Amino acid sequence: MNEKDLFLIGDIPGFTPQIGRLVSMMNYARYTTLSAVAGLGVDELDYLPDPQSNSIGALLLHIAAAEVGYQAATFYARDLNEEERREWGAALDLGESARREIRGHELDYYLCRLEQVRAMTLAELGRREDRWLEEETSFGGGQRVNNYFKWFHVFGHELNHRGQIRWLRIRATRRS
Amino acid sequence: MNEKDLFLIGDIPGFTPQIGRLVSMMNYARYTTLSAVAGLGVDELDYLPDPQSNSIGALLLHIAAAEVGYQAATFYARDLNEEERREWGAALDLGESARREIRGHELDYYLCRLEQVRAMTLAELGRREDRWLEEETSFGGGQRVNNYFKWFHVFGHELNHRGQIRWLRIRATRRS
Numbered sequence: 001m002n003e004k005d006l007f008l009i010g011d012i013p014g015f016t017p018q019i020g021r022l023v024s025m026m027n028y029a030r031y032t033t034l035s036a037v038a039g040l041g042v043d044e045l046d047y048l049p050d051p052q053s054n055s056i057g058a059l060l061l062h063i064a065a066a067e068v069g070y071q072a073a074t075f076y077a078r079d080l081n082e083e084e085r086r087e088w089g090a091a092l093d094l095g096e097s098a099r100r101e102i103r104g105h106e107l108d109y110y111l112c113r114l115e116q117v118r119a120m121t122l123a124e125l126g127r128r129e130d131r132w133l134e135e136e137t138s139f140g141g142g143q144r145v146n147n148y149f150k151w152f153h154v155f156g157h158e159l160n161h162r163g164q165i166r167w168l169r170i171r172a173t174r175r176s
Numbered sequence: 177m178n179e180k181d182l183f184l185i186g187d188i189p190g191f192t193p194q195i196g197r198l199v200s201m202m203n204y205a206r207y208t209t210l211s212a213v214a215g216l217g218v219d220e221l222d223y224l225p226d227p228q229s230n231s232i233g234a235l236l237l238h239i240a241a242a243e244v245g246y247q248a249a250t251f252y253a254r255d256l257n258e259e260e261r262r263e264w265g266a267a268l269d270l271g272e273s274a275r276r277e278i279r280g281h282e283l284d285y286y287l288c289r290l291e292q293v294r295a296m297t298l299a300e301l302g303r304r305e306d307r308w309l310e311e312e313t314s315f316g317g318g319q320r321v322n323n324y325f326k327w328f329h330v331f332g333h334e335l336n337h338r339g340q341i342r343w344l345r346i347r348a349t350r351r352s
Contacts, residue, residue, distance in 0.1 A: 007321035009328050010310060018197075025328050052346070134186060145183035152185050152201050156335050163339030170228070 006031060018130040022151055023122065029155040029162070030118065033063065036165045037107060040172070045110070046103045047172035056168050058098040059161045060110040061091035064117045070154050071117070074147050075124045077137075125151075182207060194306040198327055199298065205331040205338070206294065209239065212341045213283060216348070221286070222279045223348035232344050234274040235337045236286040237267035240293045246330050247293070249313075250323050251300045301327075 006028055012020035037045075037056060045057035054062070065088040072078050080088065090097040133148040182204055188196035213221075213232060221233035230238070241264040248254050256264065266273040309324040 004319070007315065007319055007325045008312070009322060009324035021194075021324070024325075025332075028325075028328070029332065050347075136184070139183060143183055144181070146185060148185035148197070149183045149200075149204075152204070156201075156205065156332075159332050159335040160339035160342070163336035164343050166336070167340050167343065171226075 003031075014126050016128070016130045018133050018148070019125050019128060022133070022148070023125060026118075026121075026151070026155045029158045030114070033060075033114075033158055033162045033165070034111070036162055036169060037110070040107055040169070042104060042106060044169070044172040045105065045107060047168060047175070048099065049168065049171050053168070054094045054098060054164075055103065056165050056172065057105055057110055058091065058094060058102040059165055059168075061088075061102055061113060062094055062098070063158045063161055064088075064110075064113045065091035066157050067117050067121060067154050070150050071121060071124065073137075074150050179207075190302050192304070192306045194309055194324070195301050195304060198309070198324070199301060202294075202297075202327070202331045205334045206290070209236075209290075209334055209338045209341070210287070212338055212345060213286070216283055216345070218280060218282060220345070220348040221281065221283060223344060223351070224275065225344065225347055229344070230270045230274060230340070231279065232341050232348065233281055233286055234267065234270060234278040235341055235344075237264075237278055237289060238270055238274070239334045239337055240264075240286075240289045241267035242333050243293050243297060243330050246326050247297060247300065250326050253313075 005024075009021050009024040009028075011017055012023050015023050037060065040056065045060075046055050048055055068084060068088055069080055069092065072080050072084065080092075090101040133151075134146055136144045136146045139145050181200075185197050185200040185204075187193055188199050191199055213236065216232065221236075222231050224231055244260060244264055245256055245268065248256050248260065256268075266277040309327075310322055312320045312322045314320050
C-alpha cells in the first residue's frame with residue numbers, strides 16, 4: 001500500500017481502472033483498521049465489555065473470514081468448503097464460539113491472517129478486468145447482486161466493524 | 177433509492193458512470209443505516225451505555241453533519257460557515273456537547289435531517305461529471321486528496337458509525 005496515495009481513489013498499477021478504484025477503497029479501509037489496533041496487547045485484544053460482546057481480536061478475524069467467504073463466492077463461484085469452514089467458522093459466526101476459541105493471541109497473529117487473505121484477494125483481482133465487476137448472480141428472492149457490490153461489501157463490512165473496534169479500544173485501553 | 181437494484185453497484189440514471197457507482201454505494205450504506213434504527217423510540221435513541229458514549233441519535237446527526245461538511249468542501253470549496261457551524265457543531269464534535277444538546281427527539285427528526293442533506297448531495301452530484309471526482313486538493317503535509325476519496329469517506333464514515341449504532345441498538349433495546 002502506497003501511503004502517499006492513501007487519499008486518492010483512482011488508478012493503481014497492476015489493476016484495471018474500476019478494480020483499481022475498488023482496491024484504493026479497500027486499501028484505505030485496511031489502513032484505518034490497522035491504525036485502530038496498533039499497539040494493542042493480548043488483554044486488550046481479548047477485552048469484552050459485556051458477556052454478549054465480541055472482542056477486538058475476534059472482530060479482526062471476522063473481517064478476514066468475511067473476505068475469505070467472498071473470495072470463494074466471487075473467484076471460485078462456491079461456498080466455503082469443509083476445511084475453510086473449520087478454519088474460519090468461529091470467526092465468521094462470532095458470538096459464543098468466537099469468545100471461546102478466539103483469544104490469547106498476540107496482535108501479530110491477527111495481522112498475519114489479514115495480510116495473507118488480502119494478498120490472495122489482490123492477486124486474484126489483478127488477474128481480472130473491469131467487466132468482471134459487472135457480472136451478476138442472484139440472492140434469495142431473485143435479488144441481483146454483482147461482483148462490484150460483493151467487494152464493496154467486503155470493505156464496507158470492515159468499516160462497520162472498525163467502528164466497533166474503535167469503540168472497544170477506548171474502553172479496553174482505559175482500564176490499564 | 178430503487179430497492180430492486182440495491183445490490184448492484186453500477187449505472188444510475190441521472191449520474192455519470194463513476195458518480196453513479198459512488199451513489200450506488202452511498203445508497204446501500206444509507207439503506208443499512210436506516211434499517212439499523214428502524215422502529216427506535218426516544219429512549220433508545222438517547223441511550224448511553226456509559227458516560228463517554230455517543231447516543232444513536234447523536235451518531236445519526238453526526239453522519240448528516242459530516243456530509244454537510246464534505247458538501248461545503250467539495251461543492252463550494254470552503255469550510256462550514258458560522259451558521260452551519262452553529263447548526264451542526266455539536267453533531268460534528270460529538271462528546272459532551274452532543275450528549276447535552278442532542279436528545280429528546282423522535283426518530284423522524286433524525287431521518288428528516290439525513291434526508292434533507294442527502295437530497296442536496298444528490299442534486300449537486302447529478303450536476304457533475306466523472307472527471308470532477310479526480311479533482312485534487314491537498315491535506316496538511318502536502319498529502320493529496322481527490323473528490324472521489326472525500327465522498328468515499330462520507331459513506332465509509334457512515335458505515336463506521338452504523339457499526340456502533342448496531343452495537344448500541346442491541347443494548348438499548350435489551351433494556352426494555
